[in-house]
Amino acid sequence: MPLHLLALDASSSACSAALLRQDDAGTACLARFEMTPRAHTRRLMPMVDAVLAEAQVSPSQLDAVAFGRGPGSFTGLRIAAGVAQGLAFGLDCPLLGVSTLEALALQGHRRYHLRHIVTALDARMGEVYVATWHCLKDTITAMSAEAVLAPETLRLPGDETDWVGVGSGFTLWEQFSTEVQLNMPQSLNDLEPRAEEMAWLAARDFAAGLGRAAHLVQPVYLRNDVAWKKPA
Structure with missing residues (x-):
């Protein structure tokens, strides 16, 4: 139809x-x-x-x-x-x-073939809107619930070390924990x-x-x- x-x-x-x-x-x-x-x-x-x-x-x-x-x-x-x-x-x-966070994940997956994605948007007031996703063949699966939180409190699910950050929230990169930074070799803060x-x-x-x-x-x-x- x-x-x-x-x-x-x-x-x-x-x-x-x-x-x-x-x-x-x-x-x-x-x-x-x-x-x-x-x-x-x-x-x-x-x-x-x-x-x-x-x-x-x-x-x-x-x-x-x-x-x-x-x-x-x-x-x-x-x-x-x-x-x-x-x-x-x-x-x-x-x-x-x-x-919006799932749409950002799909954009990152389709454009850059990313598999494990953290989407984050700048929420102002020192916080980000954030969620984590597993992406495979255009199928987007949430690995954590959407949340608003301070960047330093974000914890990544699972044992993956190939996370990529997508969204304006990563303009606050220095505020994320060392653990997150080590498990996220790349972030793309210019995607909307x-x-x-x-x-x-x-x-x-x-x-x-x-x-x-x-x-x-x-x-x-x-x-x-x-x-x-x-x-x-």
Whole structure:
């Protein structure tokens, strides 16, 4: 059965949209990606319009909508969730939330053939959003739960010594423990979550029947206090 799935993301300094299309001819994904700090509100819908126009797909043809549900920038997550919920509600189609950390793991696996990946995003306040993954032939398996923590408290699961760090959280490299640094010979702190990988992950979840009504899918912040005020 043909599938048209739109994914969008605004969880970091980047902004992106992707359209995944599956039919008898195979699977293809069209995407737009820009580094747009503080411009997500202005850039997200034009990106959505661009990928739909390039694919010659009308919104009414969409079978599902997906978005980067977090963790990530509080403001960016709310922007993406609002746009995705509005589209899914208006089109009466299922909505899927995709982990930004899992999407980063898939990006690292596909681009660099990485097998053991630690994904980390800068959570500010001296913390990172982090999770660990085993990757094999496009199958991503979580090896630890997503968490927000101080870099020095991260512990790696198992006995593997070929971990690679992916994401902006590794700009805090010096704050990670010596044990983590010894077991992680490489880190790629310039990779950002992208809607392209989210589209592939959402297609997997859609096929598994995980699409839900728009109002039931919410951002995942991890941190309970989403509003933080600087002490006086």
